[in-house]
Amino acid sequence: MSEAIEVDIADLPGVGPATKAKLEAGGVTTILDLAASTMGELVDSLNIADETAHNLIFEAQKLLKEKGYLEKDLVSAQELFERRSKLLKCTTYSENLDNLLAGGIETQAVTEFYGEFGSGKTQICHTICVSAQRPVENKGLAGSVLYVDTESTFRPERIVQIAKAHEMDVDEVLNHIHVAKVYNSSHLELIVKALGTLIQQNNIKLVIVDSIISLHRAEFVGRGTLAERQQKLNGIMHRLKRVAEIYNIAVVITNQVQATPDTFFGDPTKAAGGNIIGHASTYRIYLRKAGQERKAIMIDSPCHPYGDTNFMVTDGGVTDPAEKKTTSFKSKPTEKKVGKNTSKDDDSE
Ligand code: GTP
Ligand code: MG
Numbered sequence: 602m603s604e605a606i607e608v609d610i611a612d613l614p615g616v617g618p619a620t621k622a623k624l625e626a627g628g629v630t631t632i633l634d635l636a637a638s639t640m641g642e643l644v645d646s647l648n649i650a651d652e653t654a655h656n657l658i659f660e661a662q663k664l665l666k667e668k669g670y671l672e673k674d675l676v677s678a679q680e681l682f683e684r685r686s687k688l689l690k691c692t693t694y695s696e697n698l699d700n701l702l703a704g705g706i707e708t709q710a711v712t713e714f715y716g717e718f719g720s721g722k723t724q725i726c727h728t729i730c731v732s733a734q735r736p737v738e739n740k741g742l743a744g745s746v747l748y749v750d751t752e753s754t755f756r757p758e759r760i761v762q763i764a765k766a767h768e769m770d771v772d773e774v775l776n777h778i779h780v781a782k783v784y785n786s787s788h789l790e791l792i793v794k795a796l797g798t799l800i801q802q803n804n805i806k807l808v809i810v811d812s813i814i815s816l817h818r819a820e821f822v823g824r825g826t827l828a829e830r831q832q833k834l835n836g837i838m839h840r841l842k843r844v845a846e847i848y849n850i851a852v853v854i855t856n857q858v859q860a861t862p863d864t865f866f867g868d869p870t871k872a873a874g875g876n877i878i879g880h881a882s883t884y885r886i887y888l889r890k891a892g893q894e895r896k897a898i899m900i901d902s903p904c905h906p907y908g909d910t911n912f913m914v915t916d917g918g919v920t921d922p923a924e925k926k927t928t929s930f931k932s933k934p935t936e937k938k939v940g941k942n943t944s945k946d947d948d949s950e
Contacts, residue, residue, distance in 0.1 A: 608632055613660045620657075623647050634797040635661035636671065637843045639836070642794070671847065691807065691851055692732045692740035693725060694767070695919050697910040701899055702884065705740055708806070708851045711842050711881060713813075715856035715872040716888030721895045721914050722855040723752075725888075726811045727759045728918035729853065730778050731767060733807040742851060744806025745777040747799055749792055751816050755780050759918070766917025779803055786816040786833065793837050796844045806850050813837070813854040814874045831877050838881030854882070894922050906930040 610632055611621045627646040629635050635657060643654035665671040672684070690705035699705045706712050706729060714722045730748060735741025748755055757775060764774040779799070783789045789810075792799075799805060814834065821830035845852040856878055858870040872879060872887075879885060885901035891911060898909040908930035913922050 632661050691742050695912040695921050698912050701910045706851050708849050709846050710883035711852045712884045713882035720888040723754050724914045726809045731763045742806035746807045747805045748780045749810045751783045763918035808852045810854045835877045
């Protein structure tokens with residue numbers, strides 16, 4: 602699904618050489634890039650009229666629908682079922698966690714891991730950098746990884762340890778991980794905008810953003826800046842979601858927690874970033890320390906039952922605890938104050 606499309610952007614109705622040059626100058630080089638753009642982005646970066654931007658995106662999406670890259674406007678449930686059965690699922694190297702995720706980390710979706718410091722978010726990210734490179738028949742994605750590191754916590758040494766533990770060729774594994782070190786929120790926005798090109802040029806099958814919110818949280822301080830911050834995060838999240846669908850890749854983001862001091866029962870923490878991140882994430886998993894182990898709780902998913910399970914972080918990356926606990930599914934989340942739509946003041950920090 603993510604192989605290059607043979608159609609040149611200039612072949613779209615209404616795109617002459619001048620528009621093509623403008624688009625390219627604005628970083629939109631392929632039909633896929635154009636289809637993944639929003640009207641606001643095109644209007645801002647290319648200085649064109651709303652209607653022109655709308656038509657360009659419409660024509661690009663129409664073409665992708667005709668070619669089967671994007672879902673048609675109306676599809677039968679049967680077609681959707683077949684399409685979903687072709688999704689790829691990437692192992693986390695923990696059977697427990699894979700079961701919680703109904704097979705592993707899915708392509709065409711955004712999977713969010715959130716939890717307090719040391720809960721294992723970055724360790725999961727490092728582990729899937731390795732497992733994603735396995736062949737599809739071995740529960741990998743058979744492709745490269747883009748690691749967007751906003752907290753400077755990516756450690757190639759950990760990759761070496763994890764790759765060795767799984768008897769993979771260490772040099773090969775390292776060569777297929779592309780790390781983008783990002784130092785401010787505008788830089789993150791730029792990288793996310795350029796994802797289409799990066800994915801196509803490097804056969805990327807997994808994009809990791811660790812973490813999605815730290816830079817925005819640090820730069821947009823105080824209530825007065827909240828609306829602008831949320832708008833920017835919204836743009837990033839929607840782009841990630843569209844990119845996951847269009848390129849059939851997995852997107853994994855990590856998120857921090859914030860305290861909710863008004864909580865009397867249950868866990869007094871919830872995901873940072875408010876509804877914007879919660880709504881745009883397809884799957885949302887809460888991580889927390891549980892002695893030597895880690896607990897993972899499925900907080901939000903359109904198709905998984907609520908459930909929880911345990912995993913471990915070891916020298917070899919994420920793995921199952923020695924005494925394997927089966928994943929337990931419940932009808933309701935156990936964390937009353939965790940997840941989206943649980944707080945009256947959800948977007949506040
Ligand atoms: P923040 O980014 O600070 O919010 O936390 P995080 O959730 O990303 O934490 P991370 O995934 O980095 O987990 C850190 C924990 O993983 C450490 O406290 C250790 O318990 C464990 N860990 C990290 N590296 C190793 C290692 O090489 N060996 C073992 N056994 N455990 C490790
Ligand atoms: Mg981390």
